Amino acid sequence: MSASIKEMMQEIGQKARAASRAMARASSEQKNQALLHIAKLIREQASEIQVVNQIDVDRARKNGQDAAFVDRLTMTPKTIETMALGLEQIVSLDDPIGKISALQKQASGIEIGQMRVPLGVIGIIYESRPNVTIDAASLCLKSGNAVILRGGSEAIDSNTLLAKIIQAGLAAAHLPMDAVQVVSTTDRSAVGEMITMTQYIDVIVPRGGKSLIARLMAEARVPMIKHLDGICHTYIDADADVAMAVKVCDNAKTQRYAPCNAMETLLVNQNIGPTVLPLLCKIYQDKGVELRVDTATRKTLEAAGFSGLVDATEEDWQTEYLAPILSIKTVADMDEAMNHIERYGSKHTDAIITNNQSQAHRFLREVDSASVMVNASTRFADGFEYGLGAEIGISNDKLHARGPVGLDGLTSLKYVVMGHGEIRT
Amino acid sequence: MSASIKEMMQEIGQKARAASRAMARASSEQKNQALLHIAKLIREQASEIQVVNQIDVDRARKNGQDAAFVDRLTMTPKTIETMALGLEQIVSLDDPIGKISALQKQASGIEIGQMRVPLGVIGIIYESRPNVTIDAASLCLKSGNAVILRGGSEAIDSNTLLAKIIQAGLAAAHLPMDAVQVVSTTDRSAVGEMITMTQYIDVIVPRGGKSLIARLMAEARVPMIKHLDGICHTYIDADADVAMAVKVCDNAKTQRYAPCNAMETLLVNQNIGPTVLPLLCKIYQDKGVELRVDTATRKTLEAAGFSGLVDATEEDWQTEYLAPILSIKTVADMDEAMNHIERYGSKHTDAIITNNQSQAHRFLREVDSASVMVNASTRFADGFEYGLGAEIGISNDKLHARGPVGLDGLTSLKYVVMGHGEIRT
Incomplete structure (x- = not known):
């Protein structure tokens, strides 16, 4: 310099x-x-x-x-x-x-x-x-x-x-x-x-x-x-409302492709996959979203008459596309979904679609991300939508401010002590 | 390695x-x-x-x-x-x-x-x-x-x-x-x-x-x-209660010498110096505390018959003694005191002794330290005394935890979002 x-x-x-x-x-x-x-x-x-x-x-x-x-x-x-x-x-x-x-x-x-x-x-x-x-x-x-x-x-x-x-x-x-x-x-x-x-x-x-x-x-x-990546997941639980899952997952991926809070990987419980995947993937393909899938998802979709699917590679699970591409994985249960998020996620925003309260509570508590959502689109992870009024950025770190950062994130708290002549004994 | x-x-x-x-x-x-x-x-x-x-x-x-x-x-x-x-x-x-x-x-x-x-x-x-x-x-x-x-x-x-x-x-x-x-x-x-x-x-x-x-x-x-230094100040304002100032400043320096929240520099308003300094310095000298003073303080103390004073150097104002040594400076007003703290302090703990509410409020707001006190001994800056139950340490930084750090400082807040199928429009 x-x-x-x-x-x-x-x-x-x-x-x-x-x-x-x-x-x-x-x-x-x-x-x-x-x-x-x-x-x-x-x-x-x-x-x-x-x-x-x-x-x-x-x-x-x-x-x-x-x-x-x-x-x-x-x-x-x-x-x-x-x-x-x-x-x-x-x-x-x-x-x-x-x-x-x-x-x-x-x-x-x-x-x-x-x-x-x-x-x-x-x-x-x-x-x-x-x-x-x-x-x-x-x-x-x-x-x-x-x-x-x-x-x-x-x-x-x-x-x-x-x-x-x-x-x-x-x-x-x-x-x-x-x-x-x-x-x-x-x-x-x-x-x-x-x-x-x-x-x-x-x-x-x-x-x-x-x-x-x-x-x-x-x-x-x-x-x-700061945050480096926004590899956001939505997990469709076995107890999800199918119509809600379709609506929310469509929005999470396609409302806008470039923001860091757009969904990049969809995780689907194997029990609900045959019901929800064909409905959802029809919408994705109509909108021109490329689908990169694991073997189980491919089987489900091909059985329902889908074609044009791409095999997901290890790299797909760790990629923030910021584009009309979605990786999809069928999982046995919520634990497998949470393990996937732990391994490949970026601690930005992850959501579950479920009507099961105890599953929702476990997901909220155990998924270690700045924003964890139940039955909502990951696209909501934003200072305005959270009621902060504005945001200076989004933090994936845990120290100081986490998630969307507004005015409070630009401040600190100092201790004030009001005494009346007290001394330490 | x-x-x-x-x-x-x-x-x-x-x-x-x-x-x-x-x-x-x-x-x-x-x-x-x-x-x-x-x-x-x-x-x-x-x-x-x-x-x-x-x-x-x-x-x-x-x-x-x-x-x-x-x-x-x-x-x-x-x-x-x-x-x-x-x-x-x-x-x-x-x-x-x-x-x-x-x-x-x-x-x-x-x-x-x-x-x-x-x-x-x-x-x-x-x-x-x-x-x-x-x-x-x-x-x-x-x-x-x-x-x-x-x-x-x-x-x-x-x-x-x-x-x-x-x-x-x-x-x-x-x-x-x-x-x-x-x-x-x-x-x-x-x-x-x-x-x-x-x-x-x-x-x-x-x-x-x-x-x-x-x-x-x-x-x-x-x-x-973490914190690096604890160069803690007490400022005795013109409107201080003299007996309280003596009691609190004695405690802040001499209750224990080694802790980071012990007072290292005393700042005294010129109007109250001639009243409070002789009372306080008698106690310090009786306890074997070496006094390192500026010219004005020396004049005040020598006029009151004190001897054995050491001239404070530039280095004294930036030293955490952790020992029976105290630097003392006479200041014209609170602004001079706050400027001194801004220049030489370590943002750990600083106190004012005053009965003037508006002075106290300005000091609390404007002194940029992890703990700012009115009419109390700096020795109180401690997780137990603040009601945290225990402390892992004291932070002088402003990000994340500031001041004594208890259990909450070892945690973070994540956003939880409860939806009902909402999508972003």
Whole structure:
């Protein structure tokens, strides 16, 4: 790494740390005022944003980026309005900071409570979507944190303009402009510095594909809120309602293919397989979903007249397709299903379809995933759907925040002790 | 590292991971039965424990270890009974595992709750005290985790016997004996392997001095629950009750010198200094506490007839003495005190003595430490005193658990979703 990049990042870190102290003290009114001002400026400067974004888009096209990439990069009047609406939504959320849990009096006389406080400085590392600049910054601000944003080099012009707008909003609310800083270099070594400067950054939230996350995981010293894979399972139990199983499993796979909470593997109890598989697989094949099946599932489906099935390999069970492909396995019972999930799952989201309460309870308790569901589509694993209002990301780790992470995940609890002159004896 | 140590540690890790699944399913009754059986065996085998412990003690003496070291290593009838009582106390604590928070119905119809679950596998790395083997294992078992214990090589004979007793207790309760494993090699590279085997260990709790923690921090890939320093401050505000300030500050420094929650720096408001400092420093000097003071404090104390004061250096403000030494600084106001704490503190425990409610509230909100206290001795920062029942350690970090860490800190929350066939639209 060049000395200048290191110095630049250290300076950004110092400024963020200093700004984080002021942010921790900021009132809810101040923070909301800043967020509303940013929304106002975004609407006012919508056409300017599009003009600047076009520079990024043209460069991406010139560099031969594919259509999906350009699509993620492009800001339309609709995506710009969505950013403004998102800011207003975050204004409407309760401010978690400063709340103290009920004080508990101890034998010594002291009273103990816990106060919710910001983490301090959050680092966000993301790829081509410029709207993450606004979404991530607004969650960090509302939760009283300072934030360092490092977006993809392809979106640098859009992100730089959005950062200016955010800083104008901060200034209007008399908050430190350094509370939101965008790393202005496209030099990749800036990321290497960010993920190791533990003295200035309290947590990194990487947003992007698996290869980005894996690369960061290998080198990071700063803790991360992240997930690598979303290999989500649905298990159709012997006691499932067949119509419900068909409806939910169709939705879990086909409502959208790309999200991390889409189902990738279907596990079916052998007793219900002959009933439910033909109904469900008809729908999948009509929608163009490729089915990769084990031997038992193949037998069931071929007996029902299906063709075009692919043999599932060991690799299929550990693959997050993010595409119209589904692996299917017939299992003897719920234990076999849970063992499969334990072995191949990614601890993201797993569901059971059953009307049997004791089976449901065992599945909920024993499956070790961030979200465990009964009779619902895995697609619900999302901060909005869980009532968090918004999410900064989804964590598959068990320490700190697990599952969809909202404002609370960007905070910590400190102990507050109210005494009356008590001493320890 | 030798290949054989690596293989041995990997095998221990695999066994722990497998055992952790059974532990997560274990009932409270089973876990309590194991803990009570261990307590029974400890009492029954008390003399055998002392005989084996004597081997460690003799070796330590032969190796020239100092008296304090030998003291920490030695197990007496009293320390053995304390271990048995500790086990019984942990039996009496509520089992956190499996509890589900109130379900919240969402607009889609799904109901969301959070279930408390074990972290999985805990690694404990500690130094010479063999009682940590029992204390740490019992907290990990009660919270449904498997644990890998790596004690100091000096206590290897004691720890190996205690591990056998624990495993007999597990077997009696039909729990997997691999749920508690003691690393039987004294090869230091075993620690290096432990702190990097992220696939098998979910969190490391290091228990020991600063040099141990610093060494582990530099190399660990597994997250740690830990603190490095306890540079605890008390600030005597202008509006403090003088008698209370004297009583609390005496206790915070002199009740015991070695614990991490003992006060190391006293900050005194300039308006109250001339009243409170002579009263307090008389007590300190009578107890043999060396006073390292800034210029203003020296003036105040010398005007009151004190002598034998040492000039505080920059290094004093950042030193955790753990000894009868106290640094004292006179400050203009609370802001100067908070700035000092921000600059030199270790985010462990800091207190204010004041009768002014608004000052107290600002101090509680703005001081960024794991424990912040009003009108109480910093010595209260402790899991027992906070009503947690027991503690596995104290964390100065903000992610996951902060401050004294009890059973809950060894657990995580997973989302549980109860549906009725809902799909995402």
